[in-house]
Amino acid sequence: MTAYLLERAWIDGTFRDDVLVEVEDGRFTAVTPDSDPPRAIPVRGLVVPGLANTHSHAFHRALRGRTQRGSGTFWSWREQMYAVAARLDPDTYLALARATYREMAAAGTTCVGEFHYLHHQPDGTPYADPNEMGHALVEAARRAGIRLTLLDTLYLSSGFGAPPEGAQVRYSDCTVEAWATRVDGLAVDPYARVGAAVHSVRAVPAADLGAVAEWVGARPLHVHLSEQVAENDACLEAYGVTPAQLVADHGLLGPSTTLVHATHPSDDDIDLIGTAGAYVSFCPTTERDLGDGIGPSGRLHDAGARLTLGSDSHAVIDLFEEMRAVELDERLATQQRGHWMAGELLRAGTATGHASLGWNDAGAIAVGQRADLVVLDPASPRTAGTGRDEQAVVFAAVAEDVRRVMADGRWIFVDADRAEIGCELDEVVARVWRLLEEEAR
Numbered sequence: 001m002t003a004y005l006l007e008r009a010w011i012d013g014t015f016r017d018d019v020l021v022e023v024e025d026g027r028f029t030a031v032t033p034d035s036d037p038p039r040a041i042p043v044r045g046l047v048v049p050g051l052a053n054t055h056s057h058a059f060h061r062a063l064r065g066r067t068q069r070g071s072g073t074f075w076s077w078r079e080q081m082y083a084v085a086a087r088l089d090p091d092t093y094l095a096l097a098r099a100t101y102r103e104m105a106a107a108g109t110t111c112v113g114e115f116h117y118l119h120h121q122p123d124g125t126p127y128a129d130p131n132e133m134g135h136a137l138v139e140a141a142r143r144a145g146i147r148l149t150l151l152d153t154l155y156l157s158s159g160f161g162a163p164p165e166g167a168q169v170r171y172s173d174c175t176v177e178a179w180a181t182r183v184d185g186l187a188v189d190p191y192a193r194v195g196a197a198v199h200s201v202r203a204v205p206a207a208d209l210g211a212v213a214e215w216v217g218a219r220p221l222h223v224h225l226s227e228q229v230a231e232n233d234a235c236l237e238a239y240g241v242t243p244a245q246l247v248a249d250h251g252l253l254g255p256s257t258t259l260v261h262a263t264h265p266s267d268d269d270i271d272l273i274g275t276a277g278a279y280v281s282f283c284p285t286t287e288r289d290l291g292d293g294i295g296p297s298g299r300l301h302d303a304g305a306r307l308t309l310g311s312d313s314h315a316v317i318d319l320f321e322e323m324r325a326v327e328l329d330e331r332l333a334t335q336q337r338g339h340w341m342a343g344e345l346l347r348a349g350t351a352t353g354h355a356s357l358g359w360n361d362a363g364a365i366a367v368g369q370r371a372d373l374v375v376l377d378p379a380s381p382r383t384a385g386t387g388r389d390e391q392a393v394v395f396a397a398v399a400e401d402v403r404r405v406m407a408d409g410r411w412i413f414v415d416a417d418r419a420e421i422g423c424e425l426d427e428v429v430a431r432v433w434r435l436l437e438e439e440a441r
């Protein structure tokens, strides 16, 4: 057992001083505020639970800062992303994912939901181990020290039944049955779980959704949904219903479902999603980067949906920024302030996010929970003078203010690691772009 005395920590929805936590076998065995123990390791700073990043495509990190020239849309950005997807092999995928997950760890993330669709060789042939790419992600998270839910993604079509094309042949298992058989073969470790994803209503024909529901059962299921108005229009044209109605009609909308983005739901969709008690994963920094729009977070919340946060394309990896962006974007959209309390946003980024990834025992500093701690500097140039409470954390702190991170009782990041993580990212992203340039010659 190891005892730590946390100078100021967020427990039971509020900040308390001098919190004694005891950690054994990776879990909290005691959490006592206002303590004055003779022997405990002091942890100075503002301490919050581990953050959960509920929507990641690790390899998109290679695109940061490189897709910002000229005009375009989500769809033209997707062409650039596909070019990267076409070049990765298991070695570069592992190296890129490991560096990306280390950046996440340095930003306070202790668990990631990886929406994984890059399954097969560039021509669509499975690797000798058909889960080689998935196993690379599990290994990347293990080496970075964070937990991972591998949301293995079903992708069958380039759009409403049309066959996959270009890089998409790497994503496709051809049938639901082949996908399910492959996913059943995934080997995971104690810090990884397997969940499922339906890429989108574009990529999985309606006729296949029922079989997915049968296989998924109570596992976490994530679906990209209504990120683009064009997706809604195409779904209405193909099936006569919205994407949310379509997944509901096929038994895929329930309390273990996470709808990623939900940027353009109809009024009826909002009721449907809320009544189902589904999670939504908002990714505001990606949604702004891609020009998706502003999702109706407040109305979804009022209807009963549970908010979580992801960094998706990793244009930014900073869950504090995602938290405040939900409120600040609502202000822009409605010309009103005060839709979300800071504590609600912090809960979205911690306990609710973990639960949506299948980890109900993480995301809170409480007895029995996994021992995750994120230590923030309360006197950085950003946080100094901001009040040392949840409003300071959500509306002032940035990833750079994270000083130390514990996951499952192990310190996985200390401030001194930051420069080395930068070097690792620099090296691996350069490697990916060299591959792309070789392809272009």
Ligand SMILES: [Zn+2]
Residues within 6 Å of the ligand: 055, 057, 115, 224, 260, 312
């Ligand atoms: Zn995504």
